[in-house]
Amino acid sequence: MSRQGEQDARWLAGYRLVAAILVLLVIIATLVGGYQRHREQALATSLTLLGEQFAERVQxxxxxxxxxxxxxxxxxxxxxxxxDERGWPLGMAPLMSPSADCQQLWQGAMGSLQSGNLALQFRGTTGGCLMGIESHWLHYRFADGRVLPWRVPQDGTERG
Structure with a gap:
């Protein structure tokens, strides 16, 4: 084989290696994206089911x-x-801070502060409690005892 042919063969092998690596990276990115979507769906479903259980116990x-x-x-x-005066649980007596009361309320009703391997977070609000995992939150309203999904945007403002 000539020197030019050997050089062409090396370049072709290099191009094949680059193409194989690119295909592998595309496959990995697709798998990671699918995993993230399924994980988010699983978190949302898990929290929704926990919220339904919590609402039943509060009822x-x-x-x-x-x-x-x-x-x-x-x-x-x-x-x-x-x-409260309408008959919806605010927390365990004696009441402390709104977030601690929400945490105690959940623990008293549900018995655990975790969902699988993820620890729930709690925030007290003027009219209820926020309970959530990562970007998935529930709002327990003291006004009527309802437990609803809640969105907490990245900019820090809160809306239901």
């Missing part, structure tokens, strides 16, 4: 509050629950 506490003739504090499930 039960509200029912007990009504049965007990609307006390400000209710002894139930081994805890002392603090209620």
């Amino acid at each position: 039960r506490l509200h029912g007990r509050w009504l049965d007990e003739r609307r006390p400000a504090r209710l002894h139930a499930e081994g805890q002392i629950w603090q209620f």
Whole structure:
């Protein structure tokens, strides 16, 4: 084989290697993107199911509050629950800070502060509690006991 032919063969092998690496990078990027989408969907579904369970337990506490003739504090499930005037649980007595009250409320109703390997985060708001994982949040409203999805945009403003 001539010197030019050997050089052409080396260049061709280099081009094949670059093409193989590019194809491999495209495959990896596609897999990572698919994993992220499925992970986000799984987080959203998991939090939605947890929110439904939380709402059911809060509804039960509200029912007990009504049965007990609307006390400000209710002894139930081994805890002392603090209620607002409409009968929705605010947290465990004695009340502390809004975020800590939300955390205690969730833990008292659900028994755990984690969803799988991810720890839930809690924020107290004027009219309720925000509970979430990463970019997925739920809003528990003291006004009516509803638990709704909540969006917290990247700019720090909050909206439902």
